[in-house]
Amino acid sequence: MNNTMSTENSVDVLVIGGGVNGTGIAVDAAGRGLSVALCEKGDLGGATSSSSSKLIHGGLRYLEHYEFRLVKEALAEREVLLQKAPHIMWPLRFRLPHQKHLRPAWMIRIGLFLYDSLAKRNMLPRSKRIKNPLDSGLVSDIKTCFEYSDGWVDDARLVVLNAIAAQKQGANIYTRTECLRAEKHGNRWHATLRDSDGKTFTVSARSIVNAAGPWAVSFLDRVNDIDNPKAMRMVKGSHFVVPKLYDTDEAYILQNADSRIVFVIPYEDDFSLVGTTDENYVGDPAKAAISQEETDYLVDIVNTYFKTKITQKDIVHSYSGVRPLLEEANASAQELTRDYKVELEGDNASPILLNVFGGKITTYRKLSEHAVDKLVTLFPKAGRAWTKTAPLPGGSFADKESLQSELARDFPWLPQTNIVRYVRQYGLRCKQFLAGKTSIEDMGRDFGAGLFEAEVEYLISGEWARTLDDVLWRRTKHGLRLTQSQKEVLANFLSDTSIKTAEPQLKSSA
Known part of the structure; x- marks a missing residue:
């Protein structure tokens, strides 16, 4: 053949x-x-690109390595991206619990002052020092936190x-x-x-x-x-997901005795995302996975800071990515x-x-x-740079609340949980698979947790999805919610559909 x-x-x-x-x-x-x-x-x-900490941030910790140019550029881009893609990005408030034996308060205040000052902030409030709120979920030994702003992104x-x-x-x-x-x-x-x-x-x-x-x-x-x-040097970073550790909307940046930091971030409404690690990596990047040492490290730091204690059994999902970083002689993985x-x-x-x-x-x-x-x-005939002000597909709307109200008006039969999710995953593009639908039955079968056939068919035809992981972990995060039997039904559907639609991928409908 x-x-x-x-x-x-x-x-x-x-x-x-x-x-x-x-x-x-x-x-x-x-x-x-x-x-x-x-x-x-x-x-x-x-x-x-789908294995990050899912943050749009300047990189507060990079200031300790004097990377002022990088931080300034990243802070400026933070504002640009939040405007370009309001569906998949949004502001996020961070709390840094103060541990005076790790970094003195004056050092943190100077760092946050620089962070506030290195770029214009049109959307995000300044940093400040606060007392540890009772509802924070932090252990009572922590009396003081510093707050600052960055952003969240659905990286995939x-x-x-x-x-x-x-x-x-x-x-x-x-x-x-x-x-x-x-x-x-x-x-x-x-x-x-x-x-x-x-x-x-x-x-x-x-x-x-x-x-x-x-x-x-x-x-x-x-x-x-x-x-x-x-x-380049390859550096592995690992994360895991556990049931949410606290009930408020803030993320946390936790200091550790080895000078590294770990984020704890509200994730998909019902979970907390914990990470990341920094380890030199050798081998096939596609085979990277969280190690027992990384798991223990992240579990220990969570249990040091939060009232809710976790064990490895609480982990519902983990992932690892290999970051291709510029090589620097004698630099540790976290210093690169x-x-x-x-x-x-x-x-x-x-x-x-x-x-x-x-x-x-x-x-x-x-x-x-x-x-x-x-x-x-x-290429002398090429045009000028243009992407700074161009919204990403689906992002040409004023705010999430207005778009949610519009969808609730136009599709009153659609569950509110789906409306909220569609806005933050697809923005205006959700209308591509909602168009012409007049009832929930028109959406086809529910593969679980409100993942309807019409949405999956759109992901295949309009977003290059082919496999179970494509749909459940990159196009959506429904891998956190579907049972094993539901995943098997969806996998069979995807297999049957991919056979029917097999063709050279010169184009995918957009």
């Missing part, structure tokens, strides 16, 4: 990697008039929305498609891609953007006539910079390669803009 397709596609830019940086670069470049294709060997956001949905935005600008999005090799032909690359059915095809590209995250260095081994810089590096190779007479190393979710748009700014020096 011949699995080779002879079709050759020609583009200005081929992006390798469907994480937040890859999709961010794809949408920026496509919006400047460049022809773009993106290939991702798994699911969009299937690795590092951020990636998908950027892919949708790129597609709307004309980009081709190839998921479950691996780049096997790239070879130079004149001033172009000939990249060989293989999809999930084993079919291979060639993309001719003037430039390749290597945004493969933790695979960015190993990808270069597949590119002929290129030096591999070995410029979260800054990024963008390197351009090639010229008018040769193929262009742009390598992206490092970065963090909060600065993905600036990284993408910086990368495309470098790229377009060799």
Whole structure:
């Protein structure tokens, strides 16, 4: 059987990697008039980009490492992103319990003053010192907290929305498609891609953007006539989810005796998200998993600070991601910079390669803009940067409350819990699977916890979802709520539907 397709596609830019940086670069470049294709060997956001602490933040702890430029850029981006995507991002108030034997109060006050001062705050209030509230859930030994503001993000949905935005600008999005090799032909690359059915095809590209995250260095081994810089260190960060530890809406940033910090964040209404760790990692990033040592570490710090005590048996879900960080000699995993590096190779007479190393979710748009700014020096007809004020798909609404009221008026039969969830996951895009529906029966079967067939079909047709994990952990977080038998029913539905809809992924309806 011949699995080779002879079709050759020609583009200005081929992006390798469907994480937040890859999709961010794809949408920026496509919006400047460049022809773009993106290939991702798994699911969009299937690795590092869906395994974060789910924060849009400046990085308060980075001030201790004097990374003022990074913090200032991240704080400025925090405001930009909260405006661009009000459905999947929102402000979050943090409390830092004071432990005077770890960091003195004057040091924390100076750090928070810098944090408040490094960027304009149009949406978020200043920091302040408070007494430990009785309803905080903290142990009574803690008398004082410091409060400050940052933001929350649904990281996996951020990636998908950027892919949708790129597609709307004309980009081709190839998921479950691996780049096997790239070879130079004149001033172009000939990249060989293989999809999930084993079919291979060639993309001719003037430039390749290597945004493969933790695979960015190993990808270069597949590119002929290129030096591999070995410029990254892989660092594993792990989190787990437990039933909620307290009843208020604040997040906590907890100091530990080893100088590291751990976040405890309200999660999906009924849970608390705890993380992260920092461990050097060697091996396949796809196989990263929380270790017993990491689990014990996070359990211990929770039990040190909160009245509600937990054990490993309370953990309902855990995940680990490998962060590709810039290598620094003699630096520990937690000391490595979260800054990024963008390197351009090639010229008018040769193929262009742009390598992206490092970065963090909060600065993905600036990284993408910086990368495309470098790229377009060799594409003189390209337009200017444009993404700062453009809402992400589904985000063109005034506020969540108004959109919830609109949906309740237009679909009075829809449960309020679904309305709230649809607004914060899809924004206006939920109307794509609600259109024409006049009753709950029109939504099709309920796979569990209000996950209806109409929504799942939309995720398949409009958001590249194929597998159970795609739906339950990246497009939604219903993996926390469905029983094992419900998951099996959904998995069978997805399998049957994917067989019926199997086709080359040049486009996905948006």
